[in-house]
Amino acid sequence: MSNSNRNVDQYWKKNIQIVTILLSIWFLASFGFGIIFANELDQINFFGFKLGFWFAQQGSILIFVAIIFIYIRLMKKLDQDFKEEIDD
Amino acid sequence: MSIQSLTYLFVGISFGLYIFIAIKSRAGSTHEFYIAGKGVHPVANGMATAADWMSAASFISMAGLISFMGRDGAVYLMGWTGGYVLLALLLAPYLRKFGQYTVPDFIGTRYYSNTARVVAVLCLIIVSFTYVAGQMRGVGIVFSRFLEVEIETGVIIGMGIVFFYAVLGGMKGITYTQVAQYCVLIFAYLVPAIFISILITGNPIPQFGFGDRLIDQDIYLLEKLDLIMTDIGFKPYTSGLKETIDVFCITAALMLGTAGLPHVIVRFFTVPDVASARRSAGYALIFIAILYTTAPAVSTFARYNLLESTHEVSYQEAPQWFKNWEDIGLIAWRDKNNDGLIQYASGNAFDPVKPKYLDSKGEFGERVIANNSQASSGNEVYIDRDIMVLANPEIAELPPWIIALVAAGALAAALSTAAGLLLVISASVSHDLIKKTFATNITEKKELLYARFSVLIAVIIAGLFGIYPPGFVAQVVAFAFGLAAATLFPALLLGIFTKKINKEGAISGMLAGLLFTLAYIVYFKFMHPELNSSSNWLWGISPEGIGTIGMLINISVSLIVSLVTRKTPDEIRDLVDQIRQP
Numbered sequence: 036m037s038n039s040n041r042n043v044d045q046y047w048k049k050n051i052q053i054v055t056i057l058l059s060i061w062f063l064a065s066f067g068f069g070i071i072f073a074n075e076l077d078q079i080n081f082f083g084f085k086l087g088f089w090f091a092q093q094g095s096i097l098i099f100v101a102i103i104f105i106y107i108r109l110m111k112k113l114d115q116d117f118k119e120e121i122d123d
Numbered sequence: 124m125s126i127q128s129l130t131y132l133f134v135g136i137s138f139g140l141y142i143f144i145a146i147k148s149r150a151g152s153t154h155e156f157y158i159a160g161k162g163v164h165p166v167a168n169g170m171a172t173a174a175d176w177m178s179a180a181s182f183i184s185m186a187g188l189i190s191f192m193g194r195d196g197a198v199y200l201m202g203w204t205g206g207y208v209l210l211a212l213l214l215a216p217y218l219r220k221f222g223q224y225t226v227p228d229f230i231g232t233r234y235y236s237n238t239a240r241v242v243a244v245l246c247l248i249i250v251s252f253t254y255v256a257g258q259m260r261g262v263g264i265v266f267s268r269f270l271e272v273e274i275e276t277g278v279i280i281g282m283g284i285v286f287f288y289a290v291l292g293g294m295k296g297i298t299y300t301q302v303a304q305y306c307v308l309i310f311a312y313l314v315p316a317i318f319i320s321i322l323i324t325g326n327p328i329p330q331f332g333f334g335d336r337l338i339d340q341d342i343y344l345l346e347k348l349d350l351i352m353t354d355i356g357f358k359p360y361t362s363g364l365k366e367t368i369d370v371f372c373i374t375a376a377l378m379l380g381t382a383g384l385p386h387v388i389v390r391f392f393t394v395p396d397v398a399s400a401r402r403s404a405g406y407a408l409i410f411i412a413i414l415y416t417t418a419p420a421v422s423t424f425a426r427y428n429l430l431e432s433t434h435e436v437s438y439q440e441a442p443q444w445f446k447n448w449e450d451i452g453l454i455a456w457r458d459k460n461n462d463g464l465i466q467y468a469s470g471n472a473f474d475p476v477k478p479k480y481l482d483s484k485g486e487f488g489e490r491v492i493a494n495n496s497q498a499s500s501g502n503e504v505y506i507d508r509d510i511m512v513l514a515n516p517e518i519a520e521l522p523p524w525i526i527a528l529v530a531a532g533a534l535a536a537a538l539s540t541a542a543g544l545l546l547v548i549s550a551s552v553s554h555d556l557i558k559k560t561f562a563t564n565i566t567e568k569k570e571l572l573y574a575r576f577s578v579l580i581a582v583i584i585a586g587l588f589g590i591y592p593p594g595f596v597a598q599v600v601a602f603a604f605g606l607a608a609a610t611l612f613p614a615l616l617l618g619i620f621t622k623k624i625n626k627e628g629a630i631s632g633m634l635a636g637l638l639f640t641l642a643y644i645v646y647f648k649f650m651h652p653e654l655n656s657s658s659n660w661l662w663g664i665s666p667e668g669i670g671t672i673g674m675l676i677n678i679s680v681s682l683i684v685s686l687v688t689r690k691t692p693d694e695i696r697d698l699v700d701q702i703r704q705p
Contacts, residue, residue: 047703054212061208065201065378070370073194073363083334083343088361091197092189092419093330096204096412103211103405110216110401114705 046117053109057102064090064098129527130269137307137531138284141538144303145288145296153224153554153571155295161222163298163393169406171301172390174308174535175543176203176381176407177414178254179261182308182536187511190422190429193360197419198373202604204408204415205374206381211404214382215391217619219400220702224392225550226385226611228559233618235695236626237560242633244551246610247385249637252584253603254384255544259589261537264509267451269530278589281534285542286582289549290575294393297542304535309413311532315516315525316417319424322519329420348427355434356469356501360426369660372668379674380604383612386543389550397705425511428518433504434467438487441465444517452480453507455492460501463487470500478505545585549577602644605670609636613677619703622696628685636677643669 068076073087081089154161163171181203189196221229227247231240259278266277288296313329320332324344336343349359358364365373381387390407391400432442438456448454455478456465473494481491513533516526553574558565565573610633617624617632624632644666647659664672 043700043704046705050703057212058208061205065205065374066371069197069201070367070374077361081334082331083336084345085361088194088345089334091194092200093416095197095201096415099204099208100405100408100412102208103401103408106212107398107401107405110705111398114398117705 042117042120046113049113050110053106053113057106061099061102065095069095126523126526127269127271129524130530133524133527133531134270134534137303137535140303141284141288141300144299145292148292148295148299153567153574155293161393161395163395163403165394165399165403166406167298167302168390168394168399168403170305170410171298172387172403172407173410173414174301174305174539175390176387176411176540177305177308177536178540179258179533179537181414181418182312182533183261183264183512184509185512186418186421186425186515187508189419190426190511191508192364193358194363195365195370196422198370198377200415200419202374202377203381204411206378207404207408207411209378209382210387210391211401211408214388214615214619215400215404216397216705217702218388218615219391219394220397220704222392224554225547226388226615227551228554229618230611230614230629231559233695233698234614234624234626234629235692236630239614239626239630239633241560242630243611243614246606246633246637247551248548250384250603250607250611251386251544251548252588253606254386255541255548255581255585256588258537258541258544259585262534262541263589265513265530265533265537269527275590278586281538281541282582282586282589285538285545286579289542289545289578289582293574294389294546297539297546298390298393301539301543304539305410307535308532308539309410311528311535312414312417312421312512315519315521315529316421316424318521318525319428319515319519320420323424323427329424330416333420333423344423344427348423348430351427351430355430355467358469360423368662369665369668372664372671374668376605376608376668376670376674379608379612380606380670383607383610383615384604385551385607385611386540386547388615389547390543421512421515425515425518428515429506429511430467432518433465435464437463438465438489439463442518444514447517448507448510448514449490452478453510455480455494455505456489456503457492457496458485458487458489459496459503466501466503468500468502470502471497472500472502472505473497476505541585545578545581548581549574552577552581602640602648602666602670605640605644605667605673606637608670609640609673609677613674613681617678617681619699622691622699624681624685625688625691627688628681628683631684632677632681635680636673639676640670640673643673 068087069091073091076087076090077085079086185199189199218229223229223232227240227243230243231237262281263274263277266272267274270277288300316329317327320329321327323338324332324335325338326332326335333344337347340347345361349361352360363370391403394400394403433445445454460466473492474497475494479493481493483491485491513529516529553570557573558570613636614629614633617629647666
């Protein structure tokens with residue numbers, strides 16, 4: 036019982052860690068590059084776009100999609116590890 | 124065939140398809156009616172979520188708004204997609220694990236209180252009804268422009284269709300019609316965008332096209348657009364005008380609100396397990412991103428085309444779409460400097476902004492308006508933001524079948540969202556208010572009957588909103604997000620990620636968030652619209668962005684009140700542990 040409790044705690048800690056890292060990327064791609072640093076990034080030309088403008092209207096959305104799929108991957112692995120440990 | 128008969132054909136076929144699907148997927152139990160029996164495949168659920176989510180506002184209005192906002196339009200693009208990251212990482216898997224029927228269900232159970240449940244229902248109804256009213260306006264516009272029927276008739280036809288498949292199929296019927304509606308709407312959005320992208324830049328992918336060079340000149344489209352706009356007195360298209368803090372707060376409010384919208388959350392209750400909930404959030408965002416990355420390209424093309432085809436052009440030679448939309452009442456022109464040419468410049472052309480038409484025609488055949496001319500601006504044209512997407516195929520002179528397709532797509536977008544909203548409203552009434560609070564001993568059969576009956580009432584109210592739109596509807600829709608961000612989102616988030624928050628904390632938090640946000644919006648938008656400018660706002664945050672502060676207030680109040688009141692009971696702590704496991 037105590038063993039499975041420890042597993043549950045570890046699972047949750049690992050989960051929080053994944054979510055924190057991915058949400059930092061989420062924040063940086065949208066609020067960071069698309070809003071706060073947009074004017075600075077606009078000095079850079081990126082395939083015909085000003086980079087800040089591109090992040091605000093395209094890049095952030097693409098990164099959002101990537102974040103969710105990375106999350107799905109990582110959680111799938113975490114769920115499997117968790118189930119194996121419980122079964123052991 | 125004429126545009127109009129093609130439109131009848133396309134709309135007729137798509138409506139027939141929706142009805143066919145509805146008959147095929149009838150709901151036989153409350154389980155099927157509320158959450159489609161938890162049997163929806165993640166990809167299908169992703170598509171249904173995307174259709175549910177992308178409303179008349181996304182399809183018809185958004186590209187137009189961005190077109191007039193330039194870079195600042197990103198608040199909608201990021202705000203309405205970034206919320207899915209929050210949903211996928213913070214809410215969807217846990218709420219699916221909890222596995223009940225509605226959002227108030229979770230709040231009522233987690234905070235062990237029917238008061239919390241009723242407060243959540245109240246927030247849900249305020250949010251959902253303001254939202255559904257906007258859909259009805261969209262249906263009305265499409266019907267009146269493309270099918271040339273009265274707006275009332277259009278709304279009644281639309282409501283009839285939604286009523287039919289929502290009552291018959293509940294969530295199950297809605298889900299599969301939404302899958303079909305997604306296909307219709309995305310096809311209708313992409314086809315004209317691709318055509319226009321090829322016409323202007325030669326690049327068939329709109330997402331790359333609007334960063335490409337013009338087809339006949341050696342200059343980037345965005346660079347050229349910036350030049351034209353600065354020439355006639357606008358700020359460059361690619362620069363931001365709003366204060367950074369305001370852009371920040373509006374984006375945050377839209378993201379947090381998206382994650383807190385009940386009709387979106389409830390879609391994740393329909394999949395078989397937690398892993399599917401995560402996956403369908405991912406698919407949903409892909410399907411949404413296809414439209415949301417195309418929209419800013421459409422905005423740029425539309426702005427460029429608009430300036431090129433009307434500015435310094437004489438009214439008699441103005442393109443036909445200009446006159447068509449003038450007839451509908453969404454474009455107006457007055458020759459301020461008596462040169463017979465249309466001048467387009469920055470600033471509002473008229474005072475008040477929206478045209479009031481008189482019954483006569485002017486010297487050039489234009490509709491005469493009663494408004495005063497705005498003396499400070501050389502601008503002679505009023506153009507309603509809502510027409511940009513609908514008029515775009517006409518502006519770019521695309522073939523008639525594409526114009527008909529866009530009409531069917533806009534209706535799909537409006538109807539799918541309206542159906543999703545009406546269903547969560549009725550579920551919260553029949554399940555949360557009737558079954559769980561006021562008449563707990565009714566049978567399942569009775570509950571299903573109440574559920575169907577509440578859809579009927581909700582459809583009628585929404586229809587009335589469409590036929591007699593209160594003047595403030597358009598403004599209020601954006602506030603639905605602020606309210607969702609300040610009320611439901613924090614209650615759900617805290618309920619999952621802390622065990623500390625008790626019922627006293629959650630209830631006072633939701634009420635504090637609701638009252639603060641509502642008061643701020645009502646004060647600036649309805650009581651003192653003349654004060655609604657950045658110098659009077661709290662820290663320069665507009666009413667559209669204030670939901671972000673409302674959320675912070677909600678969280679602080681919840682935490683403080685929970686600290687000074689009783690500890691959460693042990694069985695609730697166990698429940699939270701339960702939902703945290705896959």
